Amino acid sequence: MNFVVLTIFPEMFDPFWSHGIIRRAIEYKKICTTTVNIRDYAQDRHQATDDRPFGGGSGMVMKPEPLAGAIRAATQKMPTAGTILLTPQGRPFNQNIAKELASFDGLVLICGRYEGVDERICHDLIDYEISIGDFVLTGGELAAMIIVDAVTRLIPGALGGEDAAENDSFSNGLLEHAHYTRPRIFEGQEVPEILLSGHHQEIERWRLKSSLMRTLLKRSDLLQQKKLNRQEIEILDKWRRELNQILELHHRNESKTLNDTKA
Numbered sequence: 001m002n003f004v005v006l007t008i009f010p011e012m013f014d015p016f017w018s019h020g021i022i023r024r025a026i027e028y029k030k031i032c033t034t035t036v037n038i039r040d041y042a043q044d045r046h047q048a049t050d051d052r053p054f055g056g057g058s059g060m061v062m063k064p065e066p067l068a069g070a071i072r073a074a075t076q077k078m079p080t081a082g083t084i085l086l087t088p089q090g091r092p093f094n095q096n097i098a099k100e101l102a103s104f105d106g107l108v109l110i111c112g113r114y115e116g117v118d119e120r121i122c123h124d125l126i127d128y129e130i131s132i133g134d135f136v137l138t139g140g141e142l143a144a145m146i147i148v149d150a151v152t153r154l155i156p157g158a159l160g161g162e163d164a165a166e167n168d169s170f171s172n173g174l175l176e177h178a179h180y181t182r183p184r185i186f187e188g189q190e191v192p193e194i195l196l197s198g199h200h201q202e203i204e205r206w207r208l209k210s211s212l213m214r215t216l217l218k219r220s221d222l223l224q225q226k227k228l229n230r231q232e233i234e235i236l237d238k239w240r241r242e243l244n245q246i247l248e249l250h251h252r253n254e255s256k257t258l259n260d261t262k263a
């Protein structure tokens with residue numbers, strides 16, 4: 001995968017390219033990264049990338065010519081690449097979009113700054129407009145890093161084999177189970193006994209239970225969307241029976257107290 005980032009702050013990406021899984025993916029040639037300074041495509045003698053908005057108002061707008069020049073230079077080198085504008089108006093990013101983007105051989109990420117980019121850039125030169133969520137950033141750079149990060153770890157071999165992306169919580173529609181490591185007792189809190197038992201099948205079942213419980217408690221919206229398999233239904237059904245038992249006992253006690261007071 002070829003990532004080309006267009007930005008007026010290319011230095012922001014230097015530490016991002018040089019750490020962890022991204023760095024290793026570059027070293028192992030799973031990804032190739034280029035940062036391009038949009039200012040290099042500015043056409044006036046002040047190398048301006050922004051200008052005042054037509055119609056007046058505060059704030060500046062990114063000029064179309066430097067952006068168009070930078071985008072065309074990138075796509076001419078990579079005709080099959082997808083172009084992505086990072087903007088608060090874009091589609092909210094998610095794991096499905098990450099998977100779709102991972103199937104490209106190249107991505108050109110365009111980072112906006114100021115109040116926004118000239119609208120006429122969007123029509124012909126942009127395939128995707130993406131937002132990373134409903135909060136306000138100072139520019140598209142961090143959003144571009146998030147997309148590169150999420151897409152890179154989906155590329156075969158980029159995680160180094162020890163940890164494949166197929167095991168992602170989001171690919172089975174559930175949050176991940178709880179995790180524990182040494183020491184066995186930390187500040188008086190013990191690790192669940194079953195994880196020390198060595199019973200792999202029971203451990204897998206415990207983890208699925210933990211996943212279901214966490215998803216129900218923290219993200220019931222995910223559980224509602226999920227297609228449940230036989231084992232998942234069985235675990236949830238068991239909870240239902242246990243809850244019903246508790247509630248029946250409770251209701252019985254309540255009506256008993258009521259009858260006692262009447263008598």
Ligand code: 9D3
Pocket residue numbers: 086087088112113114115116130131132133134135136137138139140141143
């Ligand atoms: C005053 C209106 N603002 C729109 C909410 C203007 C504005 C604020 C911040 C325009 C651009 C920006 C910079 N943000 C991004 O470029 C951006 C972004 C974001 O702010 N939130 C979530 N995803 C993204 S992707 C790019």
